[in-house]
Amino acid sequence: MHALQYELTLPADYDMGIVRRRVARVGHxxxxxxxxxxxxxxxxxxxxxxxxxNQYAPFYLWHTMAGMNRFLWGGAFQGLVDDFGRPEARQWSGLAYEEGSAAGSPAAFAVRRHEPVPDGAALAGLMDEAVRETGQVAREDGAVLAAAAVDTRHWELVHFSLWEHDTPKAEGDVFEVLHMSAPGRGLLPRGRQW
Structure with missing residues (x-):
């Protein structure tokens, strides 16, 4: 499992309806x-x-590197680059994935939190804690799914969860979900990823 996210931070007076219309047009x-x-x-x-x-910030979980590479290098990503410029595309190695207590519900909101991996930290214990937290978040009322991943270049954890309502029980930046494409959600390996 591999996570990918890019963020397009837009001017304060930007018409966010442009982004909403774009997603309605190309999300499928x-x-x-x-x-x-x-x-x-x-x-x-x-x-x-x-x-x-104001920010547009798609978040992906891939179950194959070939699928992600086809997206990035095969032309699909170029449409976004043509419209907004080439963003920094952050990538993380998967640590954990769990379906939530509301897994059958549509996701309305997402929460994403970045957490630095401290110098000198016992990596095994810290990664095990991220796995435990993923399971705890997934069990919360309204959780659609939860995941955790790590960037070993910058030594940063990312915690990501989807929620069926606007009162998520996780800490971090809150996003509205405009659309969700989930062709291989059932193929994502559950639990700890090593």
Whole structure:
């Protein structure tokens, strides 16, 4: 399992309806993408749920590297680059994935939290804690799914969860889910990834 996210931070006075219309027009294009666990088309609006910015920030979980590479290098990603410029595409190695207590419900909101891996930390214990937290979040009322992954270049954990309601029981940046493509969600390995 591999996580990918890019963030397009937009001007404070940007018409976020442009992003909403774009997702409505192209969101379905990944609904059957081979190798994709899921893609959530995420939006934050300045002043909503404490967001300091307007931002479009899709988040992906891939169950194959070939699927992700086909997306990035095969032309699909180029459409976003043509419209907004080439963003930094962050990648993390998967640590844990769990379906949530509300797994059958549509996702309305997402929460994403970055956490540095401290120098000198016992890596095995810290990664085990991230796995435990993923399971705990997934068991919360309204949780659709939860995942954790790590970037070993910057030594950073990312915790990600989807929720059926606007009162998620996880800490982090809150995003509205505009669309979710999930052709291989059932193929994502559950639990600890090693």
């Amino acid at each position: 294009l990944l609904d059957d993408w081979d190798g994709l666990g899921f893609k959530t088309y995420l939006l934050r609006e300045r002043g909503v749920h404490g967001s300091p910015v």
